[in-house]
């Protein structure tokens with residue numbers, strides 16, 4: 001509030017950030033210029049990723065933090081290749097026992113991008129158009145990581161005492177599934193993390209253009225493969241067509257049995273453990289700033305499965321969903337090849353919500369697909385496996401740091417935040433919650449249209465700079481509440 005003793009300090013911090021915003025944008029430009037793609041398993045990109053981690057470590061050291069680069073060894077790829085896993089940055093600034101310790105998580109790897117994908121500007125040259133800073137990683141997640149660093153460096157530049165001890169855990173393999181991160185968190189539980197009071201993640205978006213949000217839940221994900229094999233080689237459909245039970249026909253029937261045309265999952269029991277909807281929760285959805293028509297139009301979708309904002313949000317956040325992703329071994333090129341694939345591998349995943357249980361879901365999927373397959377009397381082999389299991393996460397919004405974040409938002413943006421969830425998965429949130437057993441907060445700063453993972457990803461200059469202010473204000477609020 002404007003009458004608190006911190007108001008003068010915050011004024012100074014905000015003024016400094018406004019005056020130095022071009023420097024903050026310049027650093028983001030330098031970081032975006034590093035093609036730190038963790039997805040394509042190419043040695044030169046892996047080198048870029050290593051360079052990105054080194055540049056960030058150096059920046060943190062320059063600001064007075066002590067930094068360890070934790071070696072995570074190497075990654076063995078299915079084709080036999082090995083690539084180094086980029087080290088995880090464990091950094092810390094301050095260890096005053098009188099202050100709370102806030103641990104910030106972020107990642108500096110990015111999704112692949114080439115101009116040929118349909119970018120209007122070079123994805124690795126941060127380009128400003130109408131206050132929008134376009135570039136791969138601008139919002140996911142280099143901009144937010146830098147906003148934390150901007151907050152920290154502003155206190156330093158003003159020779160003001162940081163109100164909290166800060167720890168950083170910054171990884172370079174998030175987009176590839178946070179390879180080896182859980183082990184590191186377990187290993188560091190009683191060392192690096194022992195003094196941590198609060199964990200903050202800024203790796204999602206608001207649901208609005210202008211209204212900030214706090215995120216208190218993310219869905220999990222169970223990823224399945226279902227393989228149907230006749231033999232390890234393709235067939236000619238002229239010489240075998242008509243006398244075979246085709247693996248692709250089995251697979252398409254299996255995949256087609258998973259949901260109905262209204263998106264309802266047909267696997268028996270799958271909705272049994274979904275947390276019941278209370279009246280209190282129901283009311284939360286109405287208050288959220290989402291213009292459904294605008295969202296639908298900007299997504300270029302003719303019609304969603306649901307017509308009201310409330311239903312849409314509930315089906316994104318608090319109900320499971322099943323998506324079919326692809327088929328390995330299918331003929332998917334242009335042209336009219338007359339092949340019968342001999343072996344095909346379907347991929348689908350189920351987004352999990354509280355209080356679904358991963359091993360129960362796995363059994364339900366196994367049993368259902370066995371049943372559907374048995375109905376076909378097929379002589380082919382079917383094998384179902386769950387290749388990835390990521391837990392859903394939900395926060396207690398009565399935690400101190402949610403209150404601190406609300407106050408900081410009020411100070412910087414003059415409004416209450418949207419209290420939202422995210423339908424996608426940040427696996428590390430639940431891992432932090434379980435292993436370190438401290439409160440996890442998701443404090444996003446990007447706008448709904450930032451286009452994470454998409455062409456023309458951007459962060460608004462306004463979000464980047466006001467977000468840096470938000471993080472500085474958050475430090476002060478956390479310190480005050482912690483006393």
Ligand SMILES: Cn1cncc1C[C@H](NC(=O)CCN)C(=O)O
Nearest residue numbers: 176177203204221390424425426
């Ligand atoms: C790798 N993976 C496989 N299943 C789930 C994931 C995580 C992925 N996470 C994000 O996109 C973060 C968005 N801020 C997702 O939810 O698909």
Ligand SMILES: [Zn+2]
Nearest residue numbers: 140141174203
């Ligand atoms: Zn991210």
Ligand SMILES: [Zn+2]
Nearest residue numbers: 140175452453
């Ligand atoms: Zn991402």
